[in-house]
Amino acid sequence: MSFPAQIRIPATYMRGGTSKGVFFRLQDLPEAARVPGTARDQLLLRVIGSPDPYQKQIDGMGGATSSTSKTVILADPTQPDHDVDYLFGQVSIDKPFVDWSGNCGNLTAAVGAFAINGGFVSRDRIPDNGFCKVRIWQANIRKTIVAQVPITNGEVQETGDFELDGVTFPAAEVQVEFMDPADGDGAMFPTGNVVDELEVPGVGSLKATMINAGIPTIFVNAEDIGYTGTELQDDINSDPKALAMFETIRAHGAVRMGLIENIEEAANRQHTPKVAFVSSPADYISSSGKQIRAGEIDVLVRALSMGKLHHAMMGTAAVAIATASAVPGTLVNLAAGGGDRTDVTFGHPSGTLRVGAEARQEDGEWTATKAIMSRSARILMEGWVRVPEDTF
Structure with missing residues (x-):
């Protein structure tokens, strides 16, 4: 043979x-x-x-x-x-x-x-x-x-x-600069709002910021889904019910953003959109054992990729975080204290990351001009x- x-x-x-x-x-x-x-x-x-x-x-x-x-x-x-x-x-x-x-x-x-x-x-x-x-x-x-x-x-x-x-x-x-980082050709906020009420069966009505910047991302408040924003990977990834909930949020958000026509299509589009939850700063211990102090960060963010909580933060999601933080009234901006800002330092499971972004409003619509971060x-x-x- x-x-x-x-x-x-x-x-x-x-x-x-x-x-x-x-x-x-x-x-x-x-x-x-x-x-x-x-x-x-x-x-x-x-x-x-x-x-x-x-x-x-x-x-x-x-x-x-x-x-x-x-x-x-x-x-x-x-x-x-x-x-x-x-x-x-x-x-x-x-x-x-x-x-x-x-x-x-x-x-x-x-x-x-x-x-x-x-x-x-x-x-x-x-x-x-x-x-x-x-x-x-x-x-x-x-x-x-x-x-x-x-x-x-x-x-x-x-x-x-x-x-x-x-x-x-x-x-x-290596400094990486994302020019005009709104994902694709559509609006940065595809629903036309910086915050929406997202109806999710089995979960309820959630406030959500759905943004196309870096990568399409759905942000929800940690406390609205029973979390603090200080969770590490195992807290989420070892819980099948939690993973199913996040996938349901992601699927319904994808439909609302116009990325798919029905929730069944989400199974074959795992990479986008991302789903993340945010909270105001708090002390926590990172996955490496490093102490992260609330005073060192502006906001807490945890994001899921391909159905699991990411061990740190996706680069494109970091762009979405920074861009959303630069737009007054988004959930990210509010969790970071509100107001105008051109950069944000956020806490993630592995530690912290600082990202800069610039956004402006033209004819009632928000656009992002660029986002900058350092990587290696x-x-x-x-x-x-x-x-x-x-x-x-």
Whole structure:
């Protein structure tokens, strides 16, 4: 009996922010996977090790969490004055699909370095020392992102002393600037309101801020659903009823935001929208044992990704948090004390994060001009990934 041989595909395994993913250049993919469709999805599923009913992804590169079940494809720019196109695929752990509906803000920090190392950035734009400005076209949401990548002796500098809660070791700081971060082409507040009453069967009527910035996100008050905002991962992820409640909130919010037509569609759109709960500052102990004082933060935020509470904070959700905090009257803004602000420091399960954002109101509608955060990135491994040749 004969079995298929394995093929090998050039790839790089990178950490970006508090996420990890497998990075590819489009031209390195097998021909059938160079275009969107079933072949590409099947390839990426096999690379990551999904679908896995055991939810461990032992036979692939995934790490059995939403933060580590990710893929990135970089290609020559399709837009003028950009260096690279960045396409992100969130791979489901236990189901056979790849969600292409949104961006990964954490991995964006690694895109700049990969673009430089991968030959997408013209050599004359890379300084001997200093920072290389990488102009990224985020193809999922069709937005511009600028990454300031540190350079030493003409090469990407990865090591440094920048510490990021949720990442064990320090590294070089990469500043990421999200230009016009409202997700997609629609309004930043798709319902036209900064706060809505969201009717959720089995839960009740909840005040909700539903925003398209960084990534579509539904914010609710922690106390309205029985929480304090200081919860850690196990407090939520070990409770099936809690996870079901959050998924129900997410599905009904997605319909209200116009992202899906009926709640049944939410099962095949796990990456977006996100759902998060907020509260005013309070003391708590982070997952690493670090004491977080109420006076060090403006607001508490906990967010779920792919059905589970995130161990830190998604980069795109951080953009949503910062943008919402800049708009008076949103639940995030109110939990942070209200008023006008251009930055926010929020507490998450792993620690704290400061993010800046600018928003303005024009003709009665709010728009975001940009959001800025610092992240770090590092190559973990490079070479080839292997998959059976009959994968796609």
